[in-house]
Amino acid sequence: MRSFIPVLLILVFGILPFELAGGTTKPFPIYVTVVMHNEDPPTNPDFTEDKETYLRWRDALVEFARLLHRYEAGFDWQSEWCFLAAAAMYDVGEVVANTGGKNVVRYLRDLGVSIDPHSHERSYNYADVAELIRRLGVEPSQVVGGFLWWPPDNPQGWEKFREPVQGRMFPGATWTGRILWGAGTAGHKGPDLLASGVWRPRDRYRFITHDPESPLLYVGSWRRTTMQAGGLFELVELAQKGELDPEGMYTVSIFVPQGLLVKDDFVERFAEEVLRPVAELAEEGLVRWATLPEIAEIWTNEYGSRPTIYIPAEQRELIESLFPEEPTQDGSESRTGGVQEFRDVVYRTVDGVSLTLDIYLPRTSGSHPAVLLVHGGGWHGGDKRSFAAYGRILAREGFAAFSVNYRLAPQFHYPAALEDLRCAVKWIREHAADLRIDPSRIAALGSSAGGHLVALLGTAPEGIGDCGDPTISSRVQAVIALFGPMDLLDAVGSTGEEAVEGFLGASAAEAPELWREASPITWVSPDDPSFLLIHGRDDQLVPFSQSVEMADALRQAGVEAVLLIVPGAGHGFHNRLDTPQARQALEAILNFLAQTFSSTPPRH
Structure with missing residues (x-):
């Protein structure tokens, strides 16, 4: 029988060393x-x-x-x-x-x-x-x-x-x-x-x-x-x-x-x-x-x-949060660090593709707000596991987290990804009672292309990319967008133009209206949820002006919009939680979620 020895994280202090031959004490050399x-x-x-x-x-x-x-x-x-x-x-x-x-x-x-x-x-x-x-x-x-x-x-x-x-x-x-x-x-x-x-x-x-x-x-x-x-x-x-x-x-x-x-x-x-x-x-x-x-x-x-x-x-x-001690695959349950996990849970099957999400639940009692986590990857790549650390951190803070995979370009074009996210939100609401979730308090958090998708989820009418039971809402009550493109037409002539074209299935010259439709800034309106926009000042892939312009548009519409521009941070800095820039972003996210879901009446 195979035996697995859990990770030996030495957290004990005051261990008494003892003598080695020659007078040197262990753990030397x-x-x-x-x-x-x-x-x-x-x-x-x-x-x-x-x-x-x-x-x-x-x-x-x-x-x-x-x-x-x-x-x-x-x-x-x-x-x-x-x-x-x-x-x-x-x-x-x-x-x-x-x-x-x-x-x-x-x-x-x-x-x-x-x-x-x-x-x-x-x-x-x-x-x-x-x-x-x-x-x-x-x-x-x-x-x-x-x-x-x-x-x-x-x-x-x-x-x-x-x-x-x-x-x-x-x-x-x-x-x-x-x-x-x-x-x-x-x-x-x-x-x-x-x-x-x-x-x-x-x-x-x-x-x-x-x-x-x-x-x-x-x-x-x-x-x-x-x-x-x-x-x-x-x-x-x-x-x-x-x-x-x-x-x-x-x-x-x-x-x-x-x-x-x-x-x-x-x-x-x-x-x-x-x-x-x-x-x-x-x-x-x-x-x-x-x-x-x-x-x-x-x-x-x-x-x-x-x-x-x-x-x-x-x-x-x-x-520890990236690598829990016990395996959690095929929907099996794991408990680690006060977090209950389920991996690779199917939330939708479409076009012959089984779409899955990973679930991170608090061990505490009561009904918890939920956070949908949407990975980046230029709409062409990426995986839900890149948000594993965030999922566990959020669950320890009292939020149920759902890290989701969605259909990718170039095999699937817009609005396929948006449709999948709407289905994921509906799936969360359908299973709210079983998972101890408050269906009136759901946020969406995404990075890069995922930041674009959660912003679109928060602003675009539900008729765009809708799926599933029309009696269940796919609206979210808060959006956290990390360095995502908000106006896709601004990508024309940049290094990101090819990725956008592959995502949409048409160039800006061929379909300018499609590019506008898929841009979150197009749909800003007074009934949008609260936004937190985070961007690195040194981002060379998506200019931080994208988040600045989005925040301005939301505020002009009367929507609460918090903007954090992080000095010294480039694109994709959020996952390196051993850096001060990533920790600053994480602290802003936790504060925003706590304030939005504790002091603000939920939007439906």
Whole structure:
């Protein structure tokens, strides 16, 4: 029988450490690694087309590796395809004079560096990068050098590494990963995991639940910073205060983008501010250098594969809400953190498509206001699970939350998505008694394209995109729109024009009236519900003027409209709840809902 060990979130304080051989107390030593990435073009230069730049980066890498070797530092070099391809092209003759006649990858390997593939899989996938390493005479490690962990159903899908991966550019090549590192999000704009420790993630929905039978283990990176030694000094202090489990194995990655090596004074500063202080900690027995494969071996042989998952305090609630301990699939019930959950509940079947929603209910008694959560994705993508954290937070605050999937373009055009949202609202009202919901207090909250759809739901006449029982209202009593486009015609000539055209099924030139009809600002009227509009001032995709103009139009019509422009925030900032911008938005949302549903008579 499979046994699943729930996430080990170390929340206990005052743990008494005890003596190790040599006088050092557990949980020391903390295991630390320098991890380096180079990237594919255009993030980094195209080294295959620029030999001079390649040679400059190569020489800097060689000197840095020698520096780390002198300090006996663990070093994982994680390379994308382009630098490897350039090494195959240029590492001959005089170029290899400073590496003993070896190409740079062989030279690093012989210094004890772990050679790990790294890939964003835009062209070359992980197996392809591994094959490039082999062609340079080195067997790559089994480390997956960075992957997308959130949202769980992202296109990369880390669970594929459970089996050998076949090459895309080299179809005959295969590579098997066994060690995951660097759980991140696309563009690092979401909740990158900052945990320390080692464990075997159960699956993509239960990443922080240890499953001893999983073939993949994860090595936590902790803060993953550069000049602060990846947060190592902070973790050492926490251990000295007795706030870490003395039986746990703790890990830190000092992340160094390879491009920093060619910056003036970086290497000297790194030696002074990072390597020397870490060396002092190592001499005291508080720190032990190790590569990621060495950490995996130590975890197995010295710690008996005992899982440790330590998440920093400021990220703990967010990560717990993203990944509850118990599975909730196919409508099964889960209770976690005071929240009752049901996943993948079918609320409508149309055009052969079963549309589902996830439900997050408060455990408290009484009748609760409801919030419909509508994901973004340019009307062409996205998934309801991207609002899982919001669903759980709202439920803990006393609101029943419903995160909904809807039909997407280009297969389905407007008003299909709006119709689905109206059906979802009606479904909530139909099941209000069973779910302990007040049907007179329903809000809609959406981001980006979802922000557009909830604004349209709040303003457009019910006859547009209506569905289901005409005796049940699809009106909502409050709208929260995050950085959504309010006047679609403003997208003409912008980078968003193509997405709008795909959503509507016609260009603005072909159907200007359709573009106006699908614009929330067109339908503003005095009987609209209260609005909260939130937008990042630095949004480069949807200008914040869209929310400003919508707020002005609502106020001119006599509708309550709260506008929050968040300095320093771009598009899609709301889900990164470890940032002050996202926390400011969340606080505004909770305050708006509390005020709207406690002090304002409901609109029907």
